[in-house]
Each structure stands twice: as structure tokens, then as C-alpha cells.
Amino acid sequence: MKEYKLVFTGTTGAGKTTAINAISEVPAVKTDVANTDSTLNKEFTTVGLDFGQINLANGDRVRLFGTPGQSRFDFMWKILTKDAFGLIILIDNSRPEPLADLAVYLEGFAQELRNTPCVIGVGRTEEHHTPSLDDFSTALESKGFTLPVIPVDVRLPKDVILLIELLMAQAEADMQEEFLSQ
Amino acid sequence: MRYLGCLGLIKPEVDLIRTILRTSSRLDKRWALAESGECDALLVYNAEKSVAPFTLKPTTQLIMIRRRGEKHDGHVFLKPFRADELIDTLIVIDTENYSAPVPAGTVNNQVSANLYRLKKWPPADILQQHKNYMLLAVYLSRGTKTLQDLMTLSGQGEALCNNFLKVLQERGLLQIEGGKGSPIVTSIERPARIQDEKKNFFSLLKAKLGLTKK
Amino acid sequence: MNIDVGILANARNECRKLLTEQVGVLGVVISSVDGFDVASAVTRDLEPAKIAAMASSIAAIGIVVSQEASLGASKSITVNTEDGFVYITNIELAGQLCALNVIANSSAILAQIIYHSGEIKRRLEVS
Structure with a gap:
């Protein structure tokens, strides 16, 4: 039996725990604790990790990990992303500086982004139109990344599945690239 | 009409x-x-x-x-x-x-010789939340691809792939390089030769997530 | 986190005492459950903010592991290393759940640290 790892990261409140819950086949394990940070408008926050699982037909498993959002937990980002086959960055567009938020994760995962497929899911775009998805793409381009940026409602399994599908497409394209360069 | x-x-x-x-x-x-x-x-x-x-x-x-x-x-x-x-x-x-679709694996050699790479993720009005377009954009964002590569990876026809390339090109989102020096490998052969664990994993995961083409 | 300044001063004092009075202790940090440094006393090499965040992650994982194993509430976690140990235990400051973290090298004795941590806990919880 093999185990594969998929990591959800992103800002506090962007829905990492919700996204894992939307597709996990086991009740998600959460390490949420009372939030004492008055700048965050939420009662609980993840400090360790979230964990969910998808079981494949041959017995292999996909382990879904959610990282803590705040950058003071960036040591967990590294631990959880090691050997992951994909990274999903969730951004909450209702926060004051979504583009600055994105920059934090691009920097925090700079090493992983060199060879790990990554997709950016932006939430609450319907109520918060700016920055636009194109603004995110431009910000990514300025840092040398061409990554998918799509609007998501992580409560909907179909939206979370689309994020994963785009990750797999990246990996497939990389595999073809590797094959041709051999 | x-x-x-x-x-x-x-x-x-x-x-x-x-x-x-x-x-x-x-x-x-x-x-x-x-x-x-x-x-x-x-x-x-x-x-x-x-x-x-x-x-x-x-x-x-x-x-x-x-x-x-x-x-x-x-x-x-x-x-x-x-x-x-x-x-x-x-x-x-x-x-x-x-007219009748062009059989897979045969594209105009002159067109297929170009190498395309996406410079920036396309805006919403191009992608229109259309999954096929998103996937094409993903393939073009990972290294340079020929039209043939794009057709192979996406399983889409030449018209759709070519048209998508054209739209991206018109909007300045594509980096285009001249033809490959080596002969173009018949596209159909490529995926069959990429036989590894990861590929198997992806097919199983796709099946699980209901992404397998019926 | 709103904690009375008097209680915070006591907490800092307790951290300092443990650091200076026990052999091998390199740092003592009291952190909030969500990983903020509340009170600390450390040697120059340690960053209380980082320790606070890491301790809250470890403590949170300890809680879910003990729940998963149906072993009741998690009380403390010890990380034994080649050159020392980290001891993390729950503590309440003004009714708010926190974690007391002690980082020590191999010259410290775990049992003594556990004992003194218990004493700090007792004194701070009644203050």
C-alpha cells in the first residue's frame, strides 16, 4: 500500500479545513484551538494540522493535510509539504491584502514550488471583486510563476476536485516533459 | 445556423x-x-x-x-x-x-513544429470557467509544448487546441519558439510509454473523484 | 490575549527562576494555545515566539492523538532528544489554557523539571 500526500495551505479563514472535509472519506482530524488573536475574526484556528483521507481502489491512500494559516507556523508548512504531490494555496479575497497574503505563501513555499505542482484557489470572489483573478495572475507572473488561479467555494466538493484535477494535469505535463528530456 | x-x-x-x-x-x-x-x-x-x-x-x-x-x-x-x-x-x-474530425495523432506538421509556453495564467474571460480551457492552460504552463503535445495531453481535437493557442497568442499570453530540430514523435506513442507509478496513481485518483471520461 | 499584568509578571518571574535555578535549562516559555508567547525566559539562542508556535502545534497534535487513542485528556508531552529534552505541559493563566514549555540540555534531569513545572503550575494557577 502506498500513501500520497496532498497539502492545503493558505490564509486563516480561507477554508483549508472545510476543503478537506468536502472530499475526505474519513472524518477530518482537526487541531483547532481557541483563537486569541483579536485581529482575526474567528473563534477557532488551526495550530497543528488538519488531516483527511481518500482511499483508492487498489488500497493506496491519499492523505490530505491542512497547514496552519499564520506564517508563525511556517515550520509546519515545511514538515507537511515534504514529498507532497501537490500544493493547494487558498486565498480569502475578503481579507484586507489578498495579494500580500499570496506573496507570503509564495515565499514560504518557494523551495517546494520549484518542483511541486501548485494551484491557487481564491475564495469569496463574488462578494469581493478586487483584487481580480487576473491581478493574482499578474502578481504570480511578476514573481516568475505561471500557476492556475481559479475562484473556489471550498464548501463545494466539485470546486475542490477541480483544484486537484488541475494539480494532476500539472504533474502529467511535468511527467511528459521529464520523459522527453530523458 | x-x-x-x-x-x-x-x-x-x-x-x-x-x-x-x-x-x-x-x-x-x-x-x-x-x-x-x-x-x-x-x-x-x-x-x-x-x-x-x-x-x-x-x-x-x-x-x-x-x-x-x-x-x-x-x-x-x-x-x-x-x-x-x-x-x-x-x-x-x-x-x-x-467536417469529419482529423484522426488523433495527425496534425499539420508546420503548425505542430512550433513550441508554445504560457507566460501568464489567462484571465477569466478566456477561460470562462471552462474546464477544458483550464487544463489546456495548465499543460502550456509546464514547459514548452507543441500543438501535438497539447492534443495528446488533453485528449482534445486539433481545432479546439489550435483555437485556444490562437486566442492566447492574440492576447500576448504565449511565448512561441520555432520548430523542434528533431522529428516530431507521434503523439499517441507518448502516453503509452510513460508507464510509471504516478500515472497509475493519477488514474485511480481520477476514478475516485469521478473525473474519468465516460 | 488579555491577562492581568500582575499575573503576567508572576509568570515571567517563574520562567526566570526555573531558567536560572535548574541546571541545564535553556529556555522556559509560556504560550497561548494558539501559539503566542505570553511569558518567557530564554538563553540567547532561543526565540520565544518560535518556541510558542511550535509548542502549540505539538500540544494540539498531542490532544488529537490522545483523543484518537481514547486515552483521556492530554496532560503533557516530552520530546526526548540526543542532547536533551523538551517538556510541554498544560497550565492555566487567569483561567485561560496555556502551555508551559521547558527546553533543557542533557545535564537537566527530566523528573526534576516535571516536579518544578508542577510547582509553577500550582503557584500560577492560584495567583
Whole structure:
């Protein structure tokens, strides 16, 4: 039996725990604790990790990990992303500086982004139109990344599945690239 | 009925095109002018960033308007307008889009020799939340790809892939390099040879997530 | 986190005492459950903010592991290393759940640290 790892990261409140819950086949394990940070408008926050699982037909498993959002937990980002086959960055567009938020994760995962497929899911775009998805793409381009940026409602399994599908497409394209360069 | 949209044209030009579509015996009333929404072909002059109020279908052909004497490739319509040229172009599009599909693995070698790479993730008006477009954009974002590569990875036909490349090119989102020095490997052979654990994992995960093509 | 300044001063004092009075202790940090440094006393090499965040992650994982194993509430976690140990235990400051973290090298004795941590806990919880 093999185990594969998929990591959800992103800002506090962007829905990492919700996204894992939307597709996990086991009740998600959460390490949420009372939030004492008055700048965050939420009662609980993840400090360790979230964990969910998808079981494949041959017995292999996909382990879904959610990282803590705040950058003071960036040591967990590294631990959880090691050997992951994909990274999903969730951004909450209702926060004051979504583009600055994105920059934090691009920097925090700079090493992983060199060879790990990554997709950016932006939430609450319907109520918060700016920055636009194109603004995110431009910000990514300025840092040398061409990554998918799509609007998501992580409560909907179909939206979370689309994020994963785009990750797999990246990996497939990389595999073809590797094959041709051999 | 096929629909033709006009973008960036002044009203007398649009009226002229409407008259051509209505009166041409060669087009036999198969084409009508679209004011907005989906269209089968879109005439574009001085392209802005958005194609609004039109939306592009996977098979929509973009016809760029160029001044006579300008260099061009693909479907173009030259200014000043000539009715017979517009009619010829629409008939060619009709033939390309609605004739029998080209067998997989065979594309025009001249076109397939180009290498494409996405410079920036395309804006929403190009992708339109259309999964096939998103996947094509993903493939183009990971290293340089030929048209043939794109068809192989996506499983989509030449018309859709080519059209998507054209849209990206018009919006300045593509980096294009000249042909590969080596002969093009028949696309169909490639995935069959990429036999590894990861590939198997992806098929199982796709099946689990309901992404397997029926 | 709103904690009375008097209680915070006591907490800092307790951290300092443990650091200076026990052999091998390199740092003592009291952190909020969500990983903020509340009170600390450390040697120059340690960053209380980082320790606070890491301790809250470890403590949170300890809680879910003990729940998963149906072993009741998690009380403390010890990380034994080649050159020392980290001891993390729950503590309440003004009714708010926090974690007391002690980082020590191999010259410290775990049992003594556990004992003194218990004493700090007792004193701070009644203050």
C-alpha cells in the first residue's frame, strides 16, 4: 500500500479545513484551538494540522493535510509539504491584502514550488471583486510563476476536485516533459 | 445556423457584414450576425483584452482583421473589406469545424513544429470557467509544448487546441519558439510509454473523484 | 490575549527562576494555545515566539492523538532528544489554557523539571 500526500495551505479563514472535509472519506482530524488573536475574526484556528483521507481502489491512500494559516507556523508548512504531490494555496479575497497574503505563501513555499505542482484557489470572489483573478495572475507572473488561479467555494466538493484535477494535469505535463528530456 | 460576432468594428462595417451574410448565395443563409453571447466565428479588430459581450466556444474561430499589406497568418480578414474574401473565410471555417474530425495523432506538421509556453495564467474571460480551457492552460504552463503535445495531453481535437493557442497568442499570453530540430514523435506513442507509478496513481485518483471520461 | 499584568509578571518571574535555578535549562516559555508567547525566559539562542508556535502545534497534535487513542485528556508531552529534552505541559493563566514549555540540555534531569513545572503550575494557577 502506498500513501500520497496532498497539502492545503493558505490564509486563516480561507477554508483549508472545510476543503478537506468536502472530499475526505474519513472524518477530518482537526487541531483547532481557541483563537486569541483579536485581529482575526474567528473563534477557532488551526495550530497543528488538519488531516483527511481518500482511499483508492487498489488500497493506496491519499492523505490530505491542512497547514496552519499564520506564517508563525511556517515550520509546519515545511514538515507537511515534504514529498507532497501537490500544493493547494487558498486565498480569502475578503481579507484586507489578498495579494500580500499570496506573496507570503509564495515565499514560504518557494523551495517546494520549484518542483511541486501548485494551484491557487481564491475564495469569496463574488462578494469581493478586487483584487481580480487576473491581478493574482499578474502578481504570480511578476514573481516568475505561471500557476492556475481559479475562484473556489471550498464548501463545494466539485470546486475542490477541480483544484486537484488541475494539480494532476500539472504533474502529467511535468511527467511528459521529464520523459522527453530523458 | 452559425453565428458571426464582430468586435472593434464601427457600425457601418457591421451593417455591411450583416448584408453580406444575408445576401450571399454561397453562404446560403448558414451564417447570421450575433450581437452578443456565443458565436462560431469572431471578427476582431484592434483586440481589446476582453471579448465581451461575446463568449467563445471551444470551436469558435477568431478572424483577425488586418490592413492589406500587413503580415498575417491563420484566418484573417483584410481591410478595406471585400465581400468575396469574407465569404471564402466563412466557408473555410465551416469546412474545418463541421467536417469529419482529423484522426488523433495527425496534425499539420508546420503548425505542430512550433513550441508554445504560457507566460501568464489567462484571465477569466478566456477561460470562462471552462474546464477544458483550464487544463489546456495548465499543460502550456509546464514547459514548452507543441500543438501535438497539447492534443495528446488533453485528449482534445486539433481545432479546439489550435483555437485556444490562437486566442492566447492574440492576447500576448504565449511565448512561441520555432520548430523542434528533431522529428516530431507521434503523439499517441507518448502516453503509452510513460508507464510509471504516478500515472497509475493519477488514474485511480481520477476514478475516485469521478473525473474519468465516460 | 488579555491577562492581568500582575499575573503576567508572576509568570515571567517563574520562567526566570526555573531558567536560572535548574541546571541545564535553556529556555522556559509560556504560550497561548494558539501559539503566542505570553511569558518567557530564554538563553540567547532561543526565540520565544518560535518556541510558542511550535509548542502549540505539538500540544494540539498531542490532544488529537490522545483523543484518537481514547486515552483521556492530554496532560503533557516530552520530546526526548540526543542532547536533551523538551517538556510541554498544560497550565492555566487567569483561567485561560496555556502551555508551559521547558527546553533543557542533557545535564537537566527530566523528573526534576516535571516536579518544578508542577510547582509553577500550582503557584500560577492560584495567583
